[in-house]
Amino acid sequence: MRTPDHPASAWAETPVGEMLIVTTRHGVLRTRFSAPDGSDAPDEDALLEELAGYLGEPPEQESPGLTWLVQQVQEWFDGGRLEFEVGIDLGMCNDFQRDVYRVIAEIPFGETMSYGEVAAMAGSPRAARAVGTACRDIPVSLFLPVHRVIRADGTTGESPNSPCMRRTLLAHERAVLGYGPSPWK
Numbered sequence: 001m002r003t004p005d006h007p008a009s010a011w012a013e014t015p016v017g018e019m020l021i022v023t024t025r026h027g028v029l030r031t032r033f034s035a036p037d038g039s040d041a042p043d044e045d046a047l048l049e050e051l052a053g054y055l056g057e058p059p060e061q062e063s064p065g066l067t068w069l070v071q072q073v074q075e076w077f078d079g080g081r082l083e084f085e086v087g088i089d090l091g092m093c094n095d096f097q098r099d100v101y102r103v104i105a106e107i108p109f110g111e112t113m114s115y116g117e118v119a120a121m122a123g124s125p126r127a128a129r130a131v132g133t134a135c136r137d138i139p140v141s142l143f144l145p146v147h148r149v150i151r152a153d154g155t156t157g158e159s160p161n162s163p164c165m166r167r168t169l170l171a172h173e174r175a176v177l178g179y180g181p182s183p184w185k
Contacts, residue, residue, distance in 0.1 A: 001068045001085060003027055007055040008063035009044065012073040015184035016165055019142070020044055021069060022051060022059060027087025028069075028143045029054075033165070054092055073142070077184075079176040082109040084143050093139065099123060100134045107148040110173040114152050132157055142169075 003023040012019040017034040020042045030051065032042035048059060075081035088105065090098045099122040107113050113121075115128040115135070124130070131149070135157060138146045147166040151157050156166040168183045175182040 004063060004065035007057060007059035008066050009059045009061050010063055010066035010070050012070040014077050016168060024089045026089035028140050029089040031140050031142060088140050088143055097134050100131055101144050104144050104146055104149060107145055110177045112148050112150045114150055116152055118149055
């Protein structure tokens with residue numbers, strides 16, 4: 001399916017918090033999550049104002065044209081979907097970030113790759129720390145599975161904005177593949 005030809009936004013309820021999705025005609029541009037209990041919800045107006053120059057027009061909020069995408073998110077969290085069928089708009093990213101995010105997009109469901117491995121595959125083998133920064137600043141979490149990128153020692157590189165989020169998403173993927181209990185069922 002395709003995103004609408006105009007900027008649009010929608011909310012999806014997930015086990016890890018409410019998710020705000022902002023799209024352009026090229027695909028998903030931004031995602032933001034609240035805390036799992038619904039607190040610390042993303043400020044939709046502030047985010048849309050931040051993106052206004054790039055979007056050129058205000059997005060259609062709660063767009064019915066994104067119902068299918070919200071459904072895909074729910075299917076992913078229910079374990080019925082392993083990948084998303086939507087483009088990603090990386091137009092606001094620099095070349096290095098684009099290279100990193102393209103590598104991350106190819107990490108298979110339930111598998112992981114280290115920051116160093118991502119750096120090497122992105123053509124910058126000595127840039128593992130920069131990959132970590134790109135992962136911290138990911139504009140489109142979940143659709144770009146940054147939770148699958150780990151430290152060389154096998155631990156997740158949690159950001160202060162999402163404590164335990166990466167571990168929880170990896171646990172979910174392992175559960176879907178039959179390797180343990182689901183973190184929310």
